[in-house]
Every structure is written in structure tokens, then in C-alpha cells.
Amino acid sequence: MRAQKTPIHAVSTWVRRQPPKVKAFLAVVSGMAALVLLRFIVHDHxxxxxxxxxxxxxxxxxxxxxxxxxxxxxxxxxxxxxxxxxxxxxxxxxxxxxxxxxxxxxxxxxxxxxxxxxxxxxxxxxxxxxxxxxxxxxxxxxxxxxxxxxxxxxxxxxxxxxxxxxxxxxxxxxxxxxxxxxxxxxxxxxxxxxxxxxxxxxxxxxxxxxxxxxxxxxxxxxx
Incomplete structure (x- = not known):
């Protein structure tokens, strides 16, 4: 019986299949999102x-x-x-x-x-x-x-x-x-x-x- 894929595993598999330009774009977007998140959750930079x-x-x-x-x-x-x-x-x-x-x-x-x-x-x-x-x-x-x-x-x-x-x-x-x-x-x-x-x-x-x-x-x- 095939094990059910977790959402994280499914996303990582999808990302690995993308061309380099898409991966670079996703990396930039993820970095900007993480930066915005840190701006609000970290008070002392x-x-x-x-x-x-x-x-x-x-x-x-x-x-x-x-x-x-x-x-x-x-x-x-x-x-x-x-x-x-x-x-x-x-x-x-x-x-x-x-x-x-x-x-x-x-x-x-x-x-x-x-x-x-x-x-x-x-x-x-x-x-x-x-x-x-x-x-x-x-x-x-x-x-x-x-x-x-x-x-x-x-x-x-x-x-x-x-x-x-x-x-x-x-x-x-x-x-x-x-x-x-x-x-x-x-x-x-x-x-x-x-x-x-x-x-x-x-x-x-x-x-x-x-x-x-x-x-x-x-x-x-x-x-």
C-alpha cells in the first residue's frame, strides 16, 4: 500500500521538478516573505x-x-x-x-x-x-x-x-x-x-x- 504524501513532501517534490528560473523566483519570494515575517515577530533586530x-x-x-x-x-x-x-x-x-x-x-x-x-x-x-x-x-x-x-x-x-x-x-x-x-x-x-x-x-x-x-x-x- 502506497504511503500517503504529506503536504510538505508534496510541495518539496513539486519545487524540485520546477525549472531553475522558477526555483530562483520562488527563492526570492520566500526570502522576501521571511523578511517581512521577521520584521513583525522580532522586535530587537x-x-x-x-x-x-x-x-x-x-x-x-x-x-x-x-x-x-x-x-x-x-x-x-x-x-x-x-x-x-x-x-x-x-x-x-x-x-x-x-x-x-x-x-x-x-x-x-x-x-x-x-x-x-x-x-x-x-x-x-x-x-x-x-x-x-x-x-x-x-x-x-x-x-x-x-x-x-x-x-x-x-x-x-x-x-x-x-x-x-x-x-x-x-x-x-x-x-x-x-x-x-x-x-x-x-x-x-x-x-x-x-x-x-x-x-x-x-x-x-x-x-x-x-x-x-x-x-x-x-x-x-x-x-
């Missing part, structure tokens, strides 16, 4: 940023578990980790000179664990690193983010350079997952731990983006 950092830490923990249990870094992008370390280092600097708070401690913990992951990939597990698959040129994202930050940055009372650095780390965070997606595309195989890590990054980036969008909307209303 700063909690979204804390949640984004916490989810990112969970993603890093998944990577550490993978590296320690399976003793392999196959399917992982070293360049994504390096981009992550760069934007976390810049954000830590900004946190120290602009607003030292709980975010600084969370970012410091994530930064240190990211450095450990980089060390493991570069040295301890170098033999399993798919360098030929990790062929995304990071300057393709670092340079545009720096140029964009130079022209589009927050208008606050902080020093001009600090505002540029802050914008740079926000932009770089949004695209730091691109090398990892490129590795997944090149290998054609996605391991469960890698998939969970990318999912955690996606959730973290969405929450971080929601924080900045809602915060900016609030500032516009106050002005």
Missing part, C-alpha cells in the same frame, strides 16, 4: 545578528566534526575558509574600535575555529584537499567588495576608514561561500557534512542580511 553568528558557529562545528571524524577535507574549499577568516578579522578590528560587545566574543571564537580549519586543510589533511577543484579566484570577490565599500558604506560618526572596513566585511561575508559552491559544482558530489555546513552558512547569511535590511529601514524611519 540585533538578535538577528547574534543568531547569524551563532548559526555560523554551528556550521564551523560541523566542519570540525567532519575533519576530526573522517580525517579528510575532501569537498571543502580552502578559499572559502580564507575569505571567511579575512572578513572575520576585519570585523573583529571594527568591533574593537567601534563597538566592543557580545558580537566581538562570538566573532573571535568563530575566527579562531576558522583558522584551525585552515590549518588542518593546509597541513594535516593536505593530501585529501582537492586543490584542482577549488579553482575560484578570490580576487574576483575581494576587489569588487573593496571598491563597493569605498563608495557605499554606513554614514555614522565613526572614522571614515573604519566605516569602509565595516562595509567591506559585510559585502565579503555575503559572497564568501562562492568558492565552496564552486567546489560542489566541480565535484558533482555533495557530502552530508558539507551540505549541512553550506545550509548553515545560507541561514547565517540570510539572518545577517535581514538584520542589516531591517536596521537600515528602521534608521530611515527615524530620520
Amino acid at each position: 540585533d538578535n538577528l545578528f547574534v543568531a547569524a553568528e551563532a548559526v555560523h558557529s554551528i556550521g564551523i562545528s560541523v566542519l570540525i566534526y567532519k575533519l576530526m571524524k573522517e580525517k579528510t577535507c575532501a569537498g571543502l574549499s580552502l578559499k572559502s575558509q580564507e575569505l571567511t577568516a579575512i572578513f572575520l578579522a576585519v570585523r573583529l578590528y571594527c568591533s574593537f574600535v567601534m563597538e566592543y560587545d557580545i558580537h566581538t566574543l562570538l566573532d573571535l571564537a568563530t575566527f579562531l575555529t576558522t583558522l584551525w580549519v585552515i590549518y588542518m586543510i593546509r597541513f594535516n589533511l593536505k593530501s585529501s584537499y582537492m586543490e584542482d577543484k577549488d579553482n575560484f579566484a578570490i580576487y574576483y570577490v575581494v576587489i569588487p567588495c573593496a571598491v563597493l565599500a569605498l563608495f557605499i558604506h554606513p554614514s555614522t560618526s565613526h572614522h571614515f576608514l573604519n566605516r569602509i572596513f565595516w562595509a567591506f566585511c559585510v559585502y565579503l561575508e555575503a559572497v564568501s561561500v562562492l568558492p565552496q559552491l564552486r567546489v560542489m559544482q566541480n565535484t558533482k558530489i555533495v557530502e552530508p557534512f558539507t551540505a549541512h555546513y553550506v545550509f548553515a552558512l545560507g541561514v547565517a547569511r540570510f539572518l545577517s542580511c535581514a538584520h542589516w535590511v531591517l536596521q537600515h529601514t528602521l534608521l530611515l524611519r527615524l530620520v
Whole structure:
């Protein structure tokens, strides 16, 4: 006897059968709907940023578990980790000179664990690193983010350079997952731990983006 499909399973099956353009449209609509929902149910938008950092830490923990249990870094992008370390280092600097708070401690913990992951990939597990698959040129994202930050940055009372650095780390965070997606595309195989890590990054980036969008909307209303 065939098991009856649940509504969630039926919807997910329908979505998987749609062409890429329809999936992209549905993703945008879903993101906008979730953003509107967060606008009404989350009163302190700063909690979204804390949640984004916490989810990112969970993603890093998944990577550490993978590296320690399976003793392999196959399917992982070293360049994504390096981009992550760069934007976390810049954000830590900004946190120290602009607003030292709980975010600084969370970012410091994530930064240190990211450095450990980089060390493991570069040295301890170098033999399993798919360098030929990790062929995304990071300057393709670092340079545009720096140029964009130079022209589009927050208008606050902080020093001009600090505002540029802050914008740079926000932009770089949004695209730091691109090398990892490129590795997944090149290998054609996605391991469960890698998939969970990318999912955690996606959730973290969405929450971080929601924080900045809602915060900016609030500032516009106050002005």
C-alpha cells in the first residue's frame, strides 16, 4: 500500500521538478516573505545578528566534526575558509574600535575555529584537499567588495576608514561561500557534512542580511 504524501513532501517534490528560473523566483519570494515575517515577530533586530553568528558557529562545528571524524577535507574549499577568516578579522578590528560587545566574543571564537580549519586543510589533511577543484579566484570577490565599500558604506560618526572596513566585511561575508559552491559544482558530489555546513552558512547569511535590511529601514524611519 502506497504511503500517503504529506503536504510538505508534496510541495518539496513539486519545487524540485520546477525549472531553475522558477526555483530562483520562488527563492526570492520566500526570502522576501521571511523578511517581512521577521520584521513583525522580532522586535530587537540585533538578535538577528547574534543568531547569524551563532548559526555560523554551528556550521564551523560541523566542519570540525567532519575533519576530526573522517580525517579528510575532501569537498571543502580552502578559499572559502580564507575569505571567511579575512572578513572575520576585519570585523573583529571594527568591533574593537567601534563597538566592543557580545558580537566581538562570538566573532573571535568563530575566527579562531576558522583558522584551525585552515590549518588542518593546509597541513594535516593536505593530501585529501582537492586543490584542482577549488579553482575560484578570490580576487574576483575581494576587489569588487573593496571598491563597493569605498563608495557605499554606513554614514555614522565613526572614522571614515573604519566605516569602509565595516562595509567591506559585510559585502565579503555575503559572497564568501562562492568558492565552496564552486567546489560542489566541480565535484558533482555533495557530502552530508558539507551540505549541512553550506545550509548553515545560507541561514547565517540570510539572518545577517535581514538584520542589516531591517536596521537600515528602521534608521530611515527615524530620520
